[in-house]
Amino acid sequence: MVRLRRRPSRRASSELDGLVLAQFVGAINRPLSAYDLCERIGREGNPIAPAQVYRTLNRLVERGAVHRVESLSAYVRSVHAIDIVSICADCHRVTLDAAPEISDLVRGTAAANGFEVHHSVVEVFGHCTICRSEEAKSDNGPDEGRPSPPTDQV
Secondary structure, three states, X not given: OOOXXXXXXXXXXXXXXXXXXXXXXXXXXXXXXXXXXXXXXXXXXXXXXXXXXXXXXXXXXXXXXXXXEHHHOEEEEOOOOOOXXXXXXXXXXXXXXXXXXXXXXXXXXXXXXXXXXXXXXXXEEEOOHHHHHHHHHHHHOOOOOOOOOOOOOO
């Protein structure tokens, strides 16, 4: 028996935009790759080709509705101008912030070198407060598996 794979139907741009944007509702501060989006949308009974997702994401990035986190090759929902992206090295949670002073510094430095900037975003890696607090809990918890401090014997 030959099984035919259901082919994604042609959809209007606005429908595709809605399908993709809906996936970011429960993923606040969690970047999603294009393939994550394909999988999530497909699970809802709306098969979608990766090419459709990439075209939709490009359109949403141009409109400022979605931001691409370059170093993770993933996307997050955007609600304001973004100059700096802070990325947790442990859980990959991101925060997006407007920091015009950083953008001005980057543009000024580039201009001093004869370079015209069209767009810039600074991405920084570190550890979010949640991961830091979990690490602190494990550091202050029981000393299982840790060597005991030396004791003085007389």
